[in-house]
Amino acid sequence: MQAKDALNYDYSVAxxxxxxxxxxGIVGMLIGVVIAYQMAFPELNYLxxxxxxxxxxxxxxxxxxxxxxxxxxxxxxxxxxxxxVLKVSMAESPFLMIVGKxxxxxxxxxxxxxxxxxxxxxxxxxxYAELEWPLDILVVVVWVLWGFSIFGLVGIRREKTxxxxxxxxxxxxLGVAMLYLFNNMEVPTYFVAGMGKWYHSVSMYAGSNDxxxxxxxxxxxxxxxxxxxxxxxxxxxxxxESGQPVFSYxxxxxxxxxxxxxxxxxxxHHLIYSTVPDWVQTMGSIFSIVLILPSWGSAINMxxxxxxQWGQLKENPLVKFMVFASTFYMLSTLEGPIQSxxxxxxxxxxxxxxxxxxxxxxxxxxxxxxxxxxxxxxPRMYKRELYSKKLMESxxxxxxxxxxxxxxxxxxxxxxxxxxxxxTDQFGNLAYSFIDTVTVLIPYYALRATGGxxxxxxxxxxxxxMYKTMTASKAIESEPQNASPMAA
Amino acid sequence: MFHWLxxxxxxxxxxxxxxxxxxxxVTILPDFMESARPVTGTKPYxxxxxxxxxxxxxxxxxxxxxxxxxxxxxxxxRYGMYSLSGEYAYDRPFxxxxxxxxxxxxxxxxxxxxxxxxxxxxxxxxVVPGSIMPAYKHMFKNNADIxxxxxxxxxxxxxxxVPYDQxxxxxxxxxxxxxxxxxxQAAAIVADMKSTEVKEAFKRGEIKEIVALIAYLNxxx
Numbered sequence: 001m002q003a004k005d006a007l008n009y010d011y012s013v014a015x016x017x018x019x020x021x022x023x024x025g026i027v028g029m030l031i032g033v034v035i036a037y038q039m040a041f042p043e044l045n046y047l048x049x050x051x052x053x054x055x056x057x058x059x060x061x062x063x064x065x066x067x068x069x070x071x072x073x074x075x076x077x078x079x080x081x082x083x084x085v086l087k088v089s090m091a092e093s094p095f096l097m098i099v100g101k102x103x104x105x106x107x108x109x110x111x112x113x114x115x116x117x118x119x120x121x122x123x124x125x126x127x128y129a130e131l132e133w134p135l136d137i138l139v140v141v142v143w144v145l146w147g148f149s150i151f152g153l154v155g156i157r158r159e160k161t162x163x164x165x166x167x168x169x170x171x172x173x174l175g176v177a178m179l180y181l182f183n184n185m186e187v188p189t190y191f192v193a194g195m196g197k198w199y200h201s202v203s204m205y206a207g208s209n210d211x212x213x214x215x216x217x218x219x220x221x222x223x224x225x226x227x228x229x230x231x232x233x234x235x236x237x238x239x240x241e242s243g244q245p246v247f248s249y250x251x252x253x254x255x256x257x258x259x260x261x262x263x264x265x266x267x268x269h270h271l272i273y274s275t276v277p278d279w280v281q282t283m284g285s286i287f288s289i290v291l292i293l294p295s296w297g298s299a300i301n302m303x304x305x306x307x308x309q310w311g312q313l314k315e316n317p318l319v320k321f322m323v324f325a326s327t328f329y330m331l332s333t334l335e336g337p338i339q340s341x342x343x344x345x346x347x348x349x350x351x352x353x354x355x356x357x358x359x360x361x362x363x364x365x366x367x368x369x370x371x372x373x374x375x376x377x378x379p380r381m382y383k384r385e386l387y388s389k390k391l392m393e394s395x396x397x398x399x400x401x402x403x404x405x406x407x408x409x410x411x412x413x414x415x416x417x418x419x420x421x422x423x424t425d426q427f428g429n430l431a432y433s434f435i436d437t438v439t440v441l442i443p444y445y446a447l448r449a450t451g452g453x454x455x456x457x458x459x460x461x462x463x464x465x466m467y468k469t470m471t472a473s474k475a476i477e478s479e480p481q482n483a484s485p486m487a488a
Numbered sequence: 489m490f491h492w493l494x495x496x497x498x499x500x501x502x503x504x505x506x507x508x509x510x511x512x513x514v515t516i517l518p519d520f521m522e523s524a525r526p527v528t529g530t531k532p533y534x535x536x537x538x539x540x541x542x543x544x545x546x547x548x549x550x551x552x553x554x555x556x557x558x559x560x561x562x563x564x565x566r567y568g569m570y571s572l573s574g575e576y577a578y579d580r581p582f583x584x585x586x587x588x589x590x591x592x593x594x595x596x597x598x599x600x601x602x603x604x605x606x607x608x609x610x611x612x613x614x615v616v617p618g619s620i621m622p623a624y625k626h627m628f629k630n631n632a633d634i635x636x637x638x639x640x641x642x643x644x645x646x647x648x649x650v651p652y653d654q655x656x657x658x659x660x661x662x663x664x665x666x667x668x669x670x671x672x673q674a675a676a677i678v679a680d681m682k683s684t685e686v687k688e689a690f691k692r693g694e695i696k697e698i699v700a701l702i703a704y705l706n707x708x709x
Contacts, residue, residue, distance in 0.1 A: 038622075039589070045622035050630075053622040055548035121546035125581055154497045162494045170497070171504050178509060187647055189639040195663065196639030206648070207576025208523040211584055212516055253490055260504055264511035273558040274584065275573035277519045350554055350588035422562040430565050434591040439618040 009083045010091040011381040013100035017076035018374055018381075020108065022463050024068025027115075029456045031061040036449035040442055051119050059130045060118045065362070066128060066225060068111055073370035074172065074229040075103070075146065080377050081165055081236045082150065086157035096152045103145040110138045122199065126214050128221050129183050133201045136184045143180070147173055164252050168232030171260060175224035183217035208275050212267075219267035222358075226366050228259070230325075231298050233373045238302055238322045241376050242312055243482035247304035251297055258294030262287055269340035272349065281342070288340035295333035302326040316483055317392040321372035324400070328364025332357065347422075352441065352448075353414025360407040363399070363455055371462050378469045379484050385476050386486035387468035391461055399458035405451030413444035527574030532641070532650050533707060534658045536670045536695070539637035540704025543697045544583070547624060552589035555582075555708070568595040578650060590621055597709040602680040605702045610683075624698075628685055632700035638666050674699050677706075 038044045038054045045053045079100060083089055090096050114131055117123065123130035131139065150173055154162070162170075186201035205213050239246050246252060268276070268284020303326055306312065312319045335357050339348045348354065375392070379385055386392070420440065423431040476485055493500050533541060544550070557563050559570040571594055576582055604615060609627060612619040641660055644650040652660045660666050677699050678690045686696050 039620060042620045042622060050626040053547070053624070055551050055622070058548060058551045121548075123545070123548075125545040125548065125550055125583060127586065151497065160495050161491075162497060162500065167494075167500070167504075170501055171508070174501060174505050175508055178505070178512075182512070187643055189636065189643040192643040192646055193639035196636030197633065200636050200640065202640050202643055203581040205580070206524060207579045207582050208573040209516075209520055210580065210582040211576075212523070214582070216512055216516060257507065260507045261510075264508050265515065268515065270586065273560070274556055275571050275576065276523070280515050280519075283515060346558070346560065349558075350586070352587075354587065421566075422560070424562070430562065434566070435616055435618050438589070438620060442620070 007087065007089055008091065009080075009089050010097070011080060011377075012097075013090070013104055014076050014079035014377065015381055016101075016104045017072045017079060018377070018466075020104070020111075021069055021072035021076055021370070021374065022466060024064055024072055024111070025459055026463065028061060028064025028069050029452070029459055031057050031064055033449060033452045033456050035061055036445070036452045040445035040449055056119065056121060059123060059127075060115065062128060063114065063118060063130060066221070067114075070225060070366060070370065072107075073374065074225070074233075075107070077229075077233050077236075077370075077373050077377070078146075078150070078169055080381070081232070082153050082169070085159065085163040085165055085236065086153055087159040088153060088157050090153065093152065093156060096149060096156075099145055099148045099152065103142060103149060106138065106145065107142050110135065110142055113138075124184075124186065124201065124203065126183065126203075127218055129180070129214070129217060131184075132199045133184070133186055133188050134199050136180075136186075139180065143173070143177055147177070163236070164246070164256070165232040165236040167256050168228050168235070171256075172224050172229040172232070175220065175228065179217045179220050179224065183213055211271060211274065212276050212280065215270040216264070216267040219270055220264055222361075223259075223263040226362060227263075227295075230329075230366055230369050231259075233369050234298075234302055234322060234326060237369075237373050237376050238319070238326075239305060241316065241318050241322070241372075241482060241484060242306060242309060244305050244307075244309055247301050247307065251301045255294045255297030255301065258297065259291075262291050262294060266291055266340070269336075269345065272340070272342055272345040285340050285342055285345075288337045292333060292337050296330055299326045299330045299333070312483075317389060317396055317486075318372050318375055318484055320396060321368045321375075324396075325365050325368040325372065328360060328368070328403075332361035332365055335360070347418040348414060351414035351417045352410045352444070353418070356407045356410025356414055359410070360403060363403045363406065367455070367459075368399070371459075374466065375462075376484055378466060379476060379486075380479055382470050382473075383476055383479075384469055384473040386484055387465050387473045389486040389488050391465050392486070395458045395461040395465070398461070399455050402451045402454030402458065405454065406448050409444040409447040409451065413441045413448070416444075417441060523573055524577060525574055526577030527572050530575055530577055531657055532578040532644070532652055533704070534669065534673060535634060535637045535641055535660070535666050536632075536673045536700055536703045537707045538641055538704075539632040539634050539670075539695075540697075540700035540702065541583075542633060542637060542640075543627065543701045544704060545581075547627075549593075550583045550585040552585070552587060552621070554585040554588050554592045555594045556584040557592055557594050563592075567592045568598055578644075580644065580648075593705070593708060595709055597706045600705065602677055602702050602706065603682065605705055606681050606683065606698065609698060609701070627697040627701060628683055630697045631689075632695045632697045634667065634670055634695065634700075635663070637700075638663055641666075670695070673703060677702050 035054050035057045185204035188201045189196055190198040203210055265287035266284055268280045269288045272281045338344055417437050420432045420437040425431050557567045557570045564570055608615050609624045611623050612621040645652040651657045674695050678687055689696055
């Protein structure tokens with residue numbers, strides 16, 4: 001890639017989404033810490049009356065971090081990476097500039113209404129698809145605008161070959177579009193019956209079918225929001241920051257198409273021993289195991305990209321964040337398949353081991369990669385060096401400690417819970433009443449919440465570092481080629 | 489082959505879409521009809537129960553409570569007969585949940601009573617010492633939304649042929665007829681409750697959320 005060429009990339013939309021990612025990151029993670037402490041100290045449920053109970057806040061936490069923090073992060077990186085790998089500036093097309101800004105503002109309006117709705121308890125109950133039909137329509141509009149942006153930029157590109165990151169962004173767009181549409185099929189009741197709340201709707205599917213569609217969606221929302229776009233990020237930012245070429249093109253090809261084909265089958269592992277057909281459960285289980293291959297393919301490709309360059313981990317905290325992220329991706333994509341094995345699932349399902357698994361993926365892989373990407377973008381977007389390397393180092397270790405506390409406490413809690421549910425005395429009677437299996441977990445809940453708090457503190461350090469970078473850091477004259485410049 | 493594809497975004501996108509759409513079709517469609525068939529004896533919810541179900545959803549009870557009993561002895565001993573697909577035929581949406589912070593509620597109507605629920609929702613520790621569940625006092629203040637529940641029942645009857653208004657099934661009729669049935673069902677629950685607030689409101693013709701919720705929980709068998 002030639003630097004200092006004539007192209008002036010336009011980062012106005014990328015900047016907007018960067019602010020949104022930081023804002024929703026704080027909101028979503030703060031609510032997460034609150035609900036985590038609520039499980040250890042139930043009195044905390046009464047801070048805001050009806051609107052402060054665990055059950056009202058939980059969908060706000062999940063939606064806040066997934067669709068607030070992460071989606072903003074994905075959009076921010078897209079509006080940065082897209083132009084650069086396609087070798088075309090957004091400013092060359094007034095149409096794409098308008099689309100980008102409209103995309104941002106509609107997204108913000110949508111998120112604001114969504115937050116209010118979820119506080120009020122307006123929703124469909126489907127996990128990660130709680131929004132009612134009027135907002136679903138707005139989601140579709142926002143998504144279509146993003147599609148215009150992607151394919152519009154692709155349409156006017158100078159670099160004819162799509163870089164690996166582009167494959168993953170396109171897959172994110174298509175995957176989420178398909179999943180979201182089919183899972184949110186619902187009939188607005190007001191228009192059939194002519195009474196009741198106008199925004200209420202009823203699901204098109206019932207019972208086991210509804211469960212199957214929901215977890216086909218739910219699992220693959222993880223695939224296409226937590227995995228696919230994050231791989232898009234790492235394929236761009238790690239080689240760029242470290243100055244190393246991607247280890248293997250063939251491996252990236254195999255991993256991409258493998259991931260696309262295999263991921264969608266694995267939704268059934270959320271429904272093992274449920275009332276969906278046995279063969280669907282078995283398929284879900286088997287394909288989850290197969291999924292290790294493409295997942296590790298990408299992660300290993302990234303680790304081998306650093307071959308012979310491990311010294312960079314000592315010098316550059318951004319490389320450390322990204323290498324750590326791919327390592328956590330490997331851990332998480334091994335843990336998931338293990339939990340999908342039927343006999344393990346019988347123990348693990350419904351326990352705290354599941355949120356434990358989710359969080360080593362989201363905090364370690366998704367969170368670290370997204371923050372590293374935004375760190376990398378900042379000196380290029382604001383023409384200033386990163387404010388503090390030291391702060392970044394301490395952030396890394398504080399957050400890493402938080403993650404380890406989180407997942408280790410949840411592993412112990414989950415397995416304890418699962419074992420106690422099935423424990424019997426010498427006569428074959430259940431050994432514990434349900435409440436025994438709850439009270440025993442309280443120390444682990446406290447530990448988990450504190451792990452989450454450490455991660456949140458780290459996120460505040462990230463926010464401060466970013467803010468200082470934007471406003472008070474030393475200006476740089478030319479764009480850095482690889483390693484991001486940072487003050488000690 | 490792939491080099492060609494990477495220069496043709498249109499065919500690339502079509503290719504990706506085909507590869508990802510395939511699995512959904514193969515896993516969801518084949519048993520769709522069979523999974524939609526009710527078990528004999530399963531009935532759709534009455535309008536009051538449906539209003540209670542909306543309260544259950546509004547306060548995300550499903551974030552901590554499952555409604556799915558797996559076929560293990562440890563589960564059937566604790567919660568009763570394991571779940572059958574056809575028992576969920578009228579559940580839109582399904583409420584299986586994904587986490588058991590609290591116990592399963594699939595058949596809670598078999599072993600809990602109206603007054604137990606009333607105490608429990610007001611102050612969980614009073615009936616389950618050590619409970620970490622929050623109290624839901626606002627359910628004693630907010631009114632249940634009967635109109636929306638009726639609208640939903642009518643919608644599923646018209647659109648999905650849910651067997652309301654048939655022999656041995658819950659009767660809907662017009663909204664006024666339905667409201668009468670709702671009041672009757674609610675009266676029985678209110679009679680078993682202690683809260684004067686709820687009783688006073690019922691005399692004025694108001695049905696509190698807690699009444700609807702208890703009707704729903706009692707119907708889970």
